[in-house]
Amino acid sequence: MAAAVNTPTPEIGTTNHTDDGYDKKCIFCKIVKGEMGTELLHNDETVCCFRDIHPGAPHHYLVVPSKHVGNCKSLGKEHVPLVEKLVETGKEILQKNNVTDLSDVRFGFHWPPFCSVTHLHLHVLAPISQMGFMSRLVYRLNSYWFITVRNQKKHPTIESAIYYNLVYN
Ligand SMILES: [Zn+2]
Ligand SMILES: [Zn+2]
Numbered sequence: 001m002a003a004a005v006n007t008p009t010p011e012i013g014t015t016n017h018t019d020d021g022y023d024k025k026c027i028f029c030k031i032v033k034g035e036m037g038t039e040l041l042h043n044d045e046t047v048c049c050f051r052d053i054h055p056g057a058p059h060h061y062l063v064v065p066s067k068h069v070g071n072c073k074s075l076g077k078e079h080v081p082l083v084e085k086l087v088e089t090g091k092e093i094l095q096k097n098n099v100t101d102l103s104d105v106r107f108g109f110h111w112p113p114f115c116s117v118t119h120l121h122l123h124v125l126a127p128i129s130q131m132g133f134m135s136r137l138v139y140r141l142n143s144y145w146f147i148t149v150r151n152q153k154k155h156p157t158i159e160s161a162i163y164y165n166l167v168y169n
Contacts, residue, residue, distance in 0.1 A: 021065075021069075028068075029119060057106075070119075070120060102124075106125045110147070
């Protein structure tokens with residue numbers, strides 16, 4: 001059996017962030033680059049989607065920007081098209097996986113410091129009706145730790161993403 005070993009090229013004196021939006025210390029950057037062997041359900045130059053390793057629902061996907069973007073506190077007006085793309089991709093992935101009842105799904109971000117990974121990631125969970133007690137707590141609607149695309153209104157720093165209220169209400 002051929003041993004396929006990915007030996008990282010040592011780099012000296014570089015910072016974490018490189019020009020192509022890759023953070024060497026970030027696990028999601030590595031996943032997007034295919035360095036973790038994670039199955040990518042969607043991957044283009046803007047967004048990437050893969051399964052959450054600790055699923056909180058029968059369907060639990062993470063949709064992330066392909067380039068490193070910090071947590072939702074760092075979002076500004078310029079990120080609206082990106083957030084929109086994350087949501088659209090999440091919906092497409094659900095549909096591809098035969099989740100058609102979009103009223104029984106949840107889309108949201110963990111509010112810092114409740115993010116385990118700083119790389120911006122949208123949680124896509126379905127069906128909500130099959131989520132267990134702990135998952136309901138961790139991904140709770142209208143909690144201060146889990147920001148659904150709907151209730152971002154409460155968080156002024158991502159006020160610009162409010163128009164999702166229109167889409168998801
Ligand atoms: Zn990253
Ligand atoms: Zn999270």
